[in-house]
């Protein structure tokens with residue numbers, strides 16, 4: 001999986017090694033437990049019970065039941081039970097997030113790995129995740145964290161200030177909520193993003209887009225960019241392969257665009273399941289009409305994993321075909337992912353065709369953009385540069 | 386029966402043809418659709434009273450002359466028997482240790498070695514909270530995140546199963562309570578198996594249908610299953626799965642069945658009858674029809690037609 005589980009040494013390194021040393025060095029944030037904090041930053045947390053915090057988006061129903069207001073599943077949860085994501089629990093009629101501050105994955109990645117191709121090319125992003133997810137993709141690459149409950153995976157206590165400090169220490173101008181599903185740790189995303197903003201660090205979200213309007217709009221202004229995994233353009237695929245719904249994801253895409261937050265879309269192309277010309281044509285047309293032709297769309301290569309081990313990796317020829325098809329439909333920035341060396345990894349000017357950012361894998365070999373414009377024809381290239 | 390384990394076919398034969406077919410000298414009554422019940426006091430209970438109630442219910446469920454003979458038809462001396470308890474709701478609505486231990490002792494008298502009888506739940510903490518502190522000479526342990534690393538797919542579920550179940554136990558018993566469940570409708574024996582998978586939270590949509598049946602029909606559970614036992618001294622007709630004392634009533638029964646579906650249909654009937662008595666709508670009208678019972682029956686796991694479920698008093 002791309003988000004390896006965290007190990008203690010790495011957490012300590014990112015969090016600053018020694019709390020006392022960090023404080024003595026006059027670091028921005030003193031890494032000692034705040035009043036009421038159960039753990040010290042960087043402390044390994046394993047097993048239960050987990051105290052958690054009161055969730056921010058939920059309502060009380062009759063008889064101590066609650067309804068979660070975070071994602072479109074709207075889980076109705078009886079006392080002592082959890083929502084589908086496993087990260088939220090009803091305790092006596094009050095809904096709790098069990099994952100706030102508990103990072104089960106924490107790594108410094110190039111921003112291209114998220115992938116964001118129009119956000120500060122070549123930058124490092126301190127990437128974090130907690131356990132749990134609100135869908136169950138049969139091809140999940142991070143199922144070892146996304147399909148588990150928080151007490152089933154080892155985590156590290158990283159409250160927002162510690163996260164920001166770790167990003168600084170790692171020389172990362174960005175933090176990215178990613179790997180599992182940020183929606184299910186949305187309070188944590190919100191609070192990390194607030195702390196990051198104060199420290200001049202940008203905040204990114206890499207998500208499946210299954211979120212209700214209210215929590216989305218509350219956190220969007222704190223974000224620099226949002227990447228949505230659009231898993232397919234067919235409800236049937238969402239129902240049978242993802243155990244989710246397409247429509248709410250499309251709503252989220254429109255809302256992000258409307259809010260003016262930078263948006264990129266990734267589509268994992270799974271052989272025989274979502275790789276038809278008809279489906280990708282429908283998708284490209286919808287993106288162009290509803291979001292605009294300048295929203296980057298990445299077609300990414302599938303590798304067999306989790307519950308989809310009976311299918312081969314996506315043939316490069318399939319990705320090639322869909323890459324060309326989407327461009328022919330009028331999308332201006334179409335990329336190919338997980339195929340190092342493919343020309344679809346680079347950014348070309350939709351005006352004059354000049355190569356602007358040359359990438360191989362996650363590495364930026366050359367960036368010719370001048371103040372967000374093509375140096376040859378002067379065309380504005382949208383993004384966060 | 387060979388090598389100490391019933392094959393699926395052998396158990397199916399038992400369910401369909403009765404104990405005589407297994408050649409154990411028991412009664413010839415068919416087990417399919419049969420739920421044995423015996424009276425038991427709610428609240429605190431002496432070991433003798435618990436033992437008497439359990440033995441009577443086992444006899445009623447198996448049709449055997451003695452409870453030991455009934456169990457001998459289902460378990461072999463070489464078995465390692467995992468007894469999955471349902472202690473989610475804490476002491477108020479979990480099987481009582483006296484009743485569980487009475488069953489374990491009966492099993493030992495039927496020939497299973499005490500050290501091969503394992504009482505287990507999702508976590509040690511839940512066991513302790515429900516009062517399972519001293520279970521000697523039997524083992525008592527939480528799964529505590531010890532999962533078999535293989536993802537097993539069964540129908541719509543894909544899960545890791547407890548290593549205890551996949552690697553150690555050769556026979557399984559679901560030992561639950563009888564209570565209302567906010568989403569599944571009924572929580573008795575079959576829903577209890579959610580406790581042996583790592584991701585039960587994923588499978589509560591659509592009133593847990595078909596997921597409850599899918600968890601059970603995974604061969605690691607289905608092929609090891611022998612009995613469901615319910616301590617229904619006190620049962621709960623509303624507000625489950627958490628313990629809500631105001632929604633309980635003294636049903637005063639222990640229920641036992643080798644038919645994993647019939648006992649659920651029986652439980653549904655009992656809960657609905659109590660709801661009716663109290664002027665509450667039936668589970669179907671309260672938006673929690675346990676449809677997974679019909680699904681389990683359709684899978685061929687047991688008798689799902691309430692009209693064909695026979696309550697046999699012990």
Ligand code: SF4
Pocket residue numbers: 068069070071072073074075082083084085086087088133134183184
């Ligand atoms: S965030 Fe979790 S609990 Fe809330 S609705 Fe979604 S899956 Fe359910």
